Amino acid sequence: MFTAIIAITFLALVFGLLLGFASIRFKVEGDPIVEQIDKLLPQTQCGQCSFAGCRPYAQAIAEGEVDINRCPPGGEATIQALANLLEVEVKPLDDECGVEQPKTLAVIDEERCIGCTLCIQACPVDAILGAAKQMHTVIADECTGCDLCLPPCPVDCIDMVEIPASTANWRWPDPDQPNLGNLGQLEAEQVKQP
């Protein structure tokens, strides 16, 4: 009886120390699930989800405060990825936040720009270059197409343009979504032989 108590106490002590040591030695900084969710979000930083950027939205999802269907730029693919990660049901996109649209790019009409710097301050990813009273321009490669530079512009000189299709960004079409106008679809059937 006495030996048993000593043995159990001893074991409890050893494991307690071990756990205590592990909790300090292998301490995880931050919440890894937030990081994982943030990685799946498109990083447009557009705020259409009603949060001030992708990370705050990821935080809110992790805390279970909001649904996973509030990201229009990510669209269906992001909802699917989030559902897989969090093991929840896939939901259609919340229309309250907006609709899924093709990716766009901000273009400043340099003739009309008065150099007010308001768009530079609004850009969440520092993709607009310029100085006061100097014409501004968008670094096309860095623009996420978030639309946030549109409202502050006093002269309405920013346009969102769709990224034009070229042979460089062209993708083979999905054979499950027949598109009669697409030659790629035809080809699949044509290489078939009797």
Add this chain to the structure above:
Amino acid sequence: MRQLGSFPGGLVLDGQKSRSTQQPIRSVPLSKVLTLPLQQHIGAAAVPIVKVGDKVLKGQQIAKAEGHVSVCLHAPSSGHITAIDERPIPHPSGLSALCITIETDGKEQWTELTPIEDYKNSSDHELRQLIRDAGIVGLGGAGFPSFIKLNPSVHHHVDTLILNGVECEPYISCDDMLMRERAQGILDGIAIMRQATKANRCIIAIEDNKPIAINAMQTSLSTHTENGKIDIIVVPTRYPAGSEKQLIEVITNKQVPNGGLPIDIGIVMHNVGTAYAIARAINYGEPLISRIVTITGNEVKNAGNLEVLFGTPIKDCLTFCETQWQIANPIIQGGPMMGYPLANADLPITKTANCILVGVEQAAPAEQAMPCIRCGDCATACPVSLLPQQLYWHAKAKDLDKAVDYNLFDCIECGCCNYVCPSEIPLVQYFKFAKTETMNQQQERQKSDAARVRHDNRQTRQEMEKQEKALRQQQRKAALAASQTAKQAEEDKT
């Protein structure tokens, strides 16, 4: 004779080549207008160095290479530049891209050519530069700039240089005819390639269904200075033996590692057509301005191989070969297994156009695909030992990570699985879709990671600015308070 290796799967197909090999290589009459896409190769598009209205001579450089993976472009005939704008190009997407349009004057006036007297006096670097300036790309169909493949770099040593004259896809016979008629030129080109790569040994691989070409090459070799340094190896006819990695397996019994290049196992492979183009470029100073194109199919009355200037409209070639074609019956560029249909016959012939097919029964659209019955025929036929059926499920479910785990990117898109599938499922189409989709997702991920970093940096910067502002305010307040107390004290004194 050395023991040949083999690759798994593959198909024995009806060659259908006799139709286009009845006549010698013919030249097409000069077309009025030549349309030259600036990108006829893998890599970055060339940059125009001419303006609209300029007069150009045959062989004159009209666009320069941009970046490393790129080559120059030359005027195929003399005339005027009439436009530099977006035009439809031969591409599976049917999209347009920047093209230079030349209106020919019919004089065929050559620019001044600078042939190399004796290439043996040139360094390998000089030879590669000349090959690059001549705009030479792989003429087998992929169009990779040849000078890069002739540069083994400091980390590698080229053991074997393989010349690919296999031409395994049905109907195509441009390499066959080239070997029959211009064996001497091909051998001259191989000699230059050997000097540029410093390869230990050199092999010409030809499929056994081309006895005339084999004979022509052997006869030429017996009197050539390269005799004894080059082996001609006859490989059994089996599709896709002409695919780079499969041919390496047949000849050397070695496999190119997953995700690697042939140079990783000391092998460099070029097409025989490329060797001929290199000989013309070095020994005669002629840039790449034309190629041999097979025009064949049931609707082509006078089928054969044509030497076509780049930019020539496909319809001019078809008319020359007395072809009947309709909108409903698409024109295919490439072979029946791997080719793709073109939007119309107005598109130009480019550096990668090895064959134009019109009215090929095998290429007729299939009925609706039926469900997969899991017969496993596709896995037996696959020359890369993949599991097309598994890949198909994952690609269809858009589970791209799984498809990549099943080595999606090792697929060579040869079409063997399509051919054997009893349910007529367009398997390769699914794999092409999954490949481009995966690459696109990776790009997007990279872009979003970059955006996150920029956003985080911005926030840190804003936070810092805020703190600095607060600090400054505090200091100002403190200074004000200090001066006020000092004033107060003075007032108290008085």
